[in-house]
Amino acid sequence: MKAMALKEALDQVRATTPLLHCITNYVTVNDCANAVLGCGGSPIMSDEVLDVEDITTICGGLVLNIGTLNANTIQGMRKAASRATELGHPIVLDPVGAGASALRTETASELLDEYGVSIIRGNMSEVKALAGASSSTRGVDVDPSDAVSDENLVASAQFAKGVAARTGAVVAITGVIDIVADAAHAFAIRNGSPLMGKITGAGCMLSCITGAYAAANPGSLLEAALAAVAGMGVCGQIAAARMEPADGNGSFRTYLLDAIYNLQGDVLEQRAALDKI
Amino acid sequence: MKAMALKEALDQVRATTPLLHCITNYVTVNDCANAVLGCGGSPIMSDEVLDVEDITTICGGLVLNIGTLNANTIQGMRKAASRATELGHPIVLDPVGAGASALRTETASELLDEYGVSIIRGNMSEVKALAGASSSTRGVDVDPSDAVSDENLVASAQFAKGVAARTGAVVAITGVIDIVADAAHAFAIRNGSPLMGKITGAGCMLSCITGAYAAANPGSLLEAALAAVAGMGVCGQIAAARMEPADGNGSFRTYLLDAIYNLQGDVLEQRAALDKI
Amino acid sequence: MKAMALKEALDQVRATTPLLHCITNYVTVNDCANAVLGCGGSPIMSDEVLDVEDITTICGGLVLNIGTLNANTIQGMRKAASRATELGHPIVLDPVGAGASALRTETASELLDEYGVSIIRGNMSEVKALAGASSSTRGVDVDPSDAVSDENLVASAQFAKGVAARTGAVVAITGVIDIVADAAHAFAIRNGSPLMGKITGAGCMLSCITGAYAAANPGSLLEAALAAVAGMGVCGQIAAARMEPADGNGSFRTYLLDAIYNLQGDVLEQRAALDKI
Numbered sequence: 001m002k003a004m005a006l007k008e009a010l011d012q013v014r015a016t017t018p019l020l021h022c023i024t025n026y027v028t029v030n031d032c033a034n035a036v037l038g039c040g041g042s043p044i045m046s047d048e049v050l051d052v053e054d055i056t057t058i059c060g061g062l063v064l065n066i067g068t069l070n071a072n073t074i075q076g077m078r079k080a081a082s083r084a085t086e087l088g089h090p091i092v093l094d095p096v097g098a099g100a101s102a103l104r105t106e107t108a109s110e111l112l113d114e115y116g117v118s119i120i121r122g123n124m125s126e127v128k129a130l131a132g133a134s135s136s137t138r139g140v141d142v143d144p145s146d147a148v149s150d151e152n153l154v155a156s157a158q159f160a161k162g163v164a165a166r167t168g169a170v171v172a173i174t175g176v177i178d179i180v181a182d183a184a185h186a187f188a189i190r191n192g193s194p195l196m197g198k199i200t201g202a203g204c205m206l207s208c209i210t211g212a213y214a215a216a217n218p219g220s221l222l223e224a225a226l227a228a229v230a231g232m233g234v235c236g237q238i239a240a241a242r243m244e245p246a247d248g249n250g251s252f253r254t255y256l257l258d259a260i261y262n263l264q265g266d267v268l269e270q271r272a273a274l275d276k277i
Numbered sequence: 278m279k280a281m282a283l284k285e286a287l288d289q290v291r292a293t294t295p296l297l298h299c300i301t302n303y304v305t306v307n308d309c310a311n312a313v314l315g316c317g318g319s320p321i322m323s324d325e326v327l328d329v330e331d332i333t334t335i336c337g338g339l340v341l342n343i344g345t346l347n348a349n350t351i352q353g354m355r356k357a358a359s360r361a362t363e364l365g366h367p368i369v370l371d372p373v374g375a376g377a378s379a380l381r382t383e384t385a386s387e388l389l390d391e392y393g394v395s396i397i398r399g400n401m402s403e404v405k406a407l408a409g410a411s412s413s414t415r416g417v418d419v420d421p422s423d424a425v426s427d428e429n430l431v432a433s434a435q436f437a438k439g440v441a442a443r444t445g446a447v448v449a450i451t452g453v454i455d456i457v458a459d460a461a462h463a464f465a466i467r468n469g470s471p472l473m474g475k476i477t478g479a480g481c482m483l484s485c486i487t488g489a490y491a492a493a494n495p496g497s498l499l500e501a502a503l504a505a506v507a508g509m510g511v512c513g514q515i516a517a518a519r520m521e522p523a524d525g526n527g528s529f530r531t532y533l534l535d536a537i538y539n540l541q542g543d544v545l546e547q548r549a550a551l552d553k554i
Numbered sequence: 555m556k557a558m559a560l561k562e563a564l565d566q567v568r569a570t571t572p573l574l575h576c577i578t579n580y581v582t583v584n585d586c587a588n589a590v591l592g593c594g595g596s597p598i599m600s601d602e603v604l605d606v607e608d609i610t611t612i613c614g615g616l617v618l619n620i621g622t623l624n625a626n627t628i629q630g631m632r633k634a635a636s637r638a639t640e641l642g643h644p645i646v647l648d649p650v651g652a653g654a655s656a657l658r659t660e661t662a663s664e665l666l667d668e669y670g671v672s673i674i675r676g677n678m679s680e681v682k683a684l685a686g687a688s689s690s691t692r693g694v695d696v697d698p699s700d701a702v703s704d705e706n707l708v709a710s711a712q713f714a715k716g717v718a719a720r721t722g723a724v725v726a727i728t729g730v731i732d733i734v735a736d737a738a739h740a741f742a743i744r745n746g747s748p749l750m751g752k753i754t755g756a757g758c759m760l761s762c763i764t765g766a767y768a769a770a771n772p773g774s775l776l777e778a779a780l781a782a783v784a785g786m787g788v789c790g791q792i793a794a795a796r797m798e799p800a801d802g803n804g805s806f807r808t809y810l811l812d813a814i815y816n817l818q819g820d821v822l823e824q825r826a827a828l829d830k831i
Contacts, residue, residue, distance in 0.1 A: 033477035054378030101608030200587035248815025261525025310754035331655030538802025
């Protein structure tokens with residue numbers, strides 16, 4: 001992956017202001033909307049089955065985040081995903097808490113199987129649950145035994161490539177070390193900050209940003225996911241560097257949004273710590 | 278409009294702490310609640326059809342924001358609007374995304390036609406869609422071709438007055454230049470900051486603040502809307518002036534809430550850039 | 555109550571990272587999640603009846619907050635409460651707006667009567683409504699005539715002990731002076747800041763933090779509630795001390811989350827202003 005591709009992917013978001021349809025949980029939805037605006041997109045949230053078809057139609061991409069599923073929202077997700085698939089819009093699936101409940105695991109799996117999901121973005125426990133490969137869980141956090149490390153990096157990359165091959169989606173598994181892979185290539189990204197796990201929504205925001213990048217770069221989904229994931233990691237580092245002694249996760253959240261808003265392509269290029277595995 | 282009327286409208290909110298019933302979208306609801314508290318009101322959020330009648334009854338005003346409509350919420354909106362109309366409470370309608378989907382356009386139109394809406398607060402694309410005058414849309418943002426400018430200011434004011442005449446509501450169309458009108462008078466407001474379009478919820482917050490102003494000044498709805506809209510613009514300018522180089526839309530959101538909280542009547546009076554058209 | 559017990563309760567949260575199932579309103583849910591993370595817990599939000607049983611099962615405690623009740627959520631609350639009761643998990647009930655509508659009063663009462671509620675956390679108007687002792691209300695704020703003061707402190711403590719005796723729950727009534735009581739003991743806490751009433755969600759955040767403390771200290775629920783309530787008050791004071799002239803409730807919210815994140819047991823011990831009544 002040439003660094004230039006990351007910059008181009010980012011610049012394309014800011015140049016085109018893609019409309020992004022987000023069906024996402026009510027916990028972090030405000031941060032998701034501000035993150036999409038900050039990265040250069042324009043978010044619309046809509047989950048009602050009677051509304052989603054019209055909204056998806058005017059957008060350039062769709063994000064499905066199952067963080068606070070309910071029966072009505074599932075209907076909305078299906079209808080939106082069906083329409084987005086029909087229109088060839090990129091779909092990002094964030095399987096929040098897959099493995100933590102049957103409803104989450106089954107809904108995420110159904111969405112993946114039935115519709116044209118372009119990118120899966122989750123932590124390793126969630127992606128394993130989605131792949132039928134694990135039953136351990138720490139709720140919405142990664143189970144420590146699943147975390148990607150230098151020791152299991154090659155195996156983790158193989159796993160990600162396997163999921164990509166089976167599903168046809170780009171797979172973005174984020175954690176201390178992020179992995180982004182399609183069926184043929186896998187990359188490790190070593191940006192980010194431990195503080196990102198101390199706020200709610202860093203993963204949800206990233207999934208929405210990934211949706212904006214994909215909507216602006218529909219022909220280069222691997223590059224779009226790499227730029228979004230590396231960019232979020234760089235923003236986490238920039239935000240962490242602003243922390244003062246009295247600051248905590250309240251300030252970090254603000255700084256992270258600020259960093260997303262201010263991130264420029266050349267900074268992303270210089271700071272992205274990205275290796276082919 | 279004498280500047281003093283703006284100060285009086287603001288002071289009346291802080292003096293009476295009006296209870297405000299908000300049925301609003303889950304994206305920006307937290308900022309809406311903090312904005313209402315900041316301007317001097319007391320918000321209650323309730324959308325369940327079994328709950329809304331009791332809640333509206335103890336409040337002094339109602340805000341209906343269709344940003345994340347669903348079938349249940351629509352039922353709640355109808356029941357609350359019916360009760361508020363019966364009680365003569367001011368109702369503010371925010372037609373978020375009208376024009377972007379049939380459900381949104383139809384629901385907003387129905388609420389406007391069937392209940393005693395006192396103030397409509399939206400961007401020009403939304404108000405045009407509500408008035409049956411346009412089909413262009415940029416989702417929840419104004420379509421550039423609809424934006425109020427010096428060139429189309431008189432025509433825009435005429436349009437706003439026409440909508441006010443037909444509906445009996447005060448019309449507040451916000452953008453780079455804001456227009457606030459009743460059937461007989463129209464005003465242009467040139468406060469605000471481009472940063473307000475870079476956060477989610479500036480419009481939703483304004484609609485809720487307008488509801489608080491209307492609830493505290495039920496006999497002077499035009500003045501209430503003018504004070505709320507001009508006040509929000511002034512707050513946007515105050516917030517923008519606090520921005521440091523590393524700040525982005527995360528910090529701007531915080532600064533905007535801070536400015537709403539600290540806004541005093543004399544500052545509003547001095548800084549409101551308000552012209553009769 | 556020895557101060558050391560407060561420190562131990564706090565340290566236990568940070569040492570064990572309890573998973574906490576929160577069914578809470580969509581207004582303040584983001585702040586609740588960040589507050590739980592900040593105090594050392596791990597929150598999961600889930601309200602769908604098909605999801606809650608699995609989620610409660612993997613957690614160590616449950617919070618039921620009725621701030622934006624709807625018919626579906628009530629079903630979810632019942633199922634989650636039933637399962638948590640079965641498993642012996644601590645349940646915190648936050649009766650937001652009890653007294654303001656029949657639905658809220660009845661739902662809160664039913665949850666209290668039918669399931670094993672461990673801790674009730676509300677303002678005095680809400681707890682009175684729950685106890686069938688009052689019909690006055692200021693929506694989601696305490697009615698001034700209900701506020702705990704030096705004048706009515708002994709009577710208020712008696713009332714709290716009475717509710718605790720009848721329900722078997724620890725009762726935490728928060729306001730200018732907080733009261734925390736079980737059937738045998740009552741304590742007054744004089745920490746906090748008036749700014750806590752100027753943001754939405756200080757009470758909701760406290761209920762979730764209380765849930766995290768209870769989940770980490772299931773055998774010492776009175777101490778858990780005391781540590782959570784006193785800790786929140788200390789955090790309010792720390793946050794208030796950071797306020798600059800241009801700051802308002804936007805910044806205060808951030809500072810409050812920061813303080814929760816940074817609170818250490820020895821600071822809690824030194825600053826908790828706690829008296830046996």
